[in-house]
Amino acid sequence: MILLVDPGFREGSLGYDEFVCSIAGIVERAGLPWACQHYTALNEDELRDAAGIIICGTALKDNAFLENLERFSWLRNARVPVLGVCAGMQVLCLAFGGSVRPGCEIGMTSIRITVPHQILPDPPSFMAYELHTHSCVPPHGWEILAESEICIQAIRDPERPFFGVLFHPEVRNDRVVKSFLEICEG
Amino acid sequence: MKLGVLCSGGKDSLFACFRAMQKEEVACLITLFPENLESYMFHTPNLHMVPLQADAAGLPLKSFQTEGIEDAELRDLSEVLKIAVTEYGIEGVVTGALMSVYQATRIQRICKDLDLWCFNPLWYTDPVRYMNTLMASGFRVVVSGVFAEPFDESWLGRELDGTTLEILSGYARDYGITLTGEGGEYETLVLDAPFFNRKIVIQESERHYRNFRGVLSVKRASLEEK
Incomplete structure (x- = not known):
């Protein structure tokens, strides 16, 4: 089971339809079961049963999760692959000692691959949909896989299968999620 | 949260309205009437039916005439949203965008400039499931x-x-x-x-x-x- 974590301002908010269901659709089309839980209501059973975890995005104005980072302390003990999408990448950065700062991109943007990786499209570059007001400074030691003109777009932890993408792969880049699911399946 | 729904009179905008009503408060419908029939953002047949739909739903409608020229209609959308903020206290906008990056990008940018929330509850929804839900919901x-x-x-x-x-x-x-x-x-x-x-x-x-x-x-x- 792939666990989708909704970091939205409220459980079942309108952002759920937009940012969680769109990712869930990719998981479904890949033939994998999924479950979703709001980040404030995660329990140990759900985390234990997951073959992989995707922390989804939020609406542009929805940054409430940044005030509740202690709710993501489970990440430190996670033993399965984790993908953070947009807000999810910000969570990953902050959970492991990185930081976020103002940095806004909206719309299709050119992304340059700095380190080729199976989770990303083929080098040297690709177009991706952006919807964020914060950019990320990755945790110490994490590898930067891709950048746009203004900020880091994809990162990975070299020690664990943890990945972050700031762009929204559900728009024209669902291959990114599918590649992550392949990693989850081992 | 009080929301304004961008309404063309078609299934997507009104289903998005339905979803928004299940989770937040829809304060008004918002429609731009383009004079240009080739409007990039807002033209659909029978836009003149939206006032009747608003009446049927018991919702106020904020409408605005726009020339329907690419940049001008975005300015006009921004203007009508400002009016909706003042008159109805909306804090965000809902659209029926399904996959149009062109439309979503422009509306997201306008909402950011106006410090409004923007929701697209049908964004990249599964088409078969959506169409079945639409019909099963009583539309x-x-x-x-x-x-x-x-x-x-x-x-x-x-x-x-x-x-x-x-x-x-x-x-x-x-x-x-x-x-x-x-x-x-x-x-x-x-x-x-x-x-x-x-x-x-x-x-x-x-x-x-x-x-x-x-x-x-x-x-x-x-x-x-x-």
């Missing part, structure tokens, strides 16, 4: 425009139901149209919705059709008890 939707092969004139005014959905699925398979009409292959008009207090009845309409392109132009319609 009555007719085809109000066709703009692609193989749609013939008989589609104008045809109601979306299980049978038409099956035919549309075949068209999607054989002609590459999108099931939802997202690619502009067809447009729709909502006559009834679960949140309408009354339903719309078309009393007089005209069909204009030629070479796989046509519109159902509603000349006279009224509200009736459900």
Whole structure:
């Protein structure tokens, strides 16, 4: 089971339809079961049963999760692959000692691959949909896989299968999620 | 949260409104009427029916005339949103965007500039599930425009139901149209919705059709008890 974590301002908010269901659709089309839980209501059973975890995005104005980072302390003990999408990448950065700062991109943007990786499209570059007001400074030691003109777009932890993408792969880049699911399946 | 719903009168904007009503407070519908029939953002057949839909739903409508020229209509949208903030206290905007990055990007940017929330509850939704949910939820939707092969004139005014959905699925398979009409292959008009207090009845309409392109132009319609 792939666990989708909704970091939205409220459980079942309108952002759920937009940012969680769109990712869930990719998981479904890949033939994998999924479950979703709001980040404030995660329990140990759900985390234990997951073959992989995707922390989804939020609406542009929805940054409430940044005030509740202690709710993501489970990440430190996670033993399965984790993908953070947009807000999810910000969570990953902050959970492991990185930081976020103002940095806004909206719309299709050119992304340059700095380190080729199976989770990303083929080098040297690709177009991706952006919807964020914060950019990320990755945790110490994490590898930067891709950048746009203004900020880091994809990162990975070299020690664990943890990945972050700031762009929204559900728009024209669902291959990114599918590649992550392949990693989850081992 | 008080929200304004960008409404074209078609199934996507009114279904998005329905979703928004289930989770937040919809304070008003918002419609831009483009003078330019080739408007990039806002043109659909039968926009003049939106006031009747607003009436049916018991929602206020904030409408605004726009020239329908690319940059100007975005300025006009920004203006009408500012008015909706003042008059109805909206804190965010809802759209029925399904996959249009062009439309979503522009509306997201305007909302950011105005410090408004922006929600697209149908964004990259599964088309088959959406169409089935639309019908199962009690929407009555007719085809109000066709703009692609193989749609013939008989589609104008045809109601979306299980049978038409099956035919549309075949068209999607054989002609590459999108099931939802997202690619502009067809447009729709909502006559009834679960949140309408009354339903719309078309009393007089005209069909204009030629070479796989046509519109159902509603000349006279009224509200009736459900």
